[in-house]
Amino acid sequence: MTDSDKPFICYKSGLNLKISPRNAAGWRSFAMWMAAIFALTGGFVVLVTRSFTPDQIVYATVGFTILILALSVAMIRWMYVRSEVVDMNELLELKRERERQTRRGRR
Numbered sequence: 444m445t446d447s448d449k450p451f452i453c454y455k456s457g458l459n460l461k462i463s464p465r466n467a468a469g470w471r472s473f474a475m476w477m478a479a480i481f482a483l484t485g486g487f488v489v490l491v492t493r494s495f496t497p498d499q500i501v502y503a504t505v506g507f508t509i510l511i512l513a514l515s516v517a518m519i520r521w522m523y524v525r526s527e528v529v530d531m532n533e534l535l536e537l538k539r540e541r542e543r544q545t546r547r548g549r550r
């Protein structure tokens with residue numbers, strides 16, 4: 444997959460990541476992940492409110508939380524692999540170097 448085909452863009456600054464949809468394919472993929480999370484949440488709410496005892500609600504909530512965390516990590520990893528990564532630290536260093544060169548030329 445070439446960089447122009449990638450549906451996401453990832454801005455990386457140290458340990459911080461910001462992944463954003465880049466084109467229509469990225470937005471569709473993001474919507475599908477969100478629809479899956481929304482469907483799981485809706486199903487969880489329906490099950491808990493209708494058929495669980497208070498003790499079962501605690502176990503169901505812990506299980507649901509683990510499921511959502513796992514799904515979130517999978518979503519982030521999936522998007523990261525399909526994104527163009529822009530290292531902000533490299534860009535800032537390049538900008539500083541150009542500013543240093545510009546200042547040297549003025550003196």
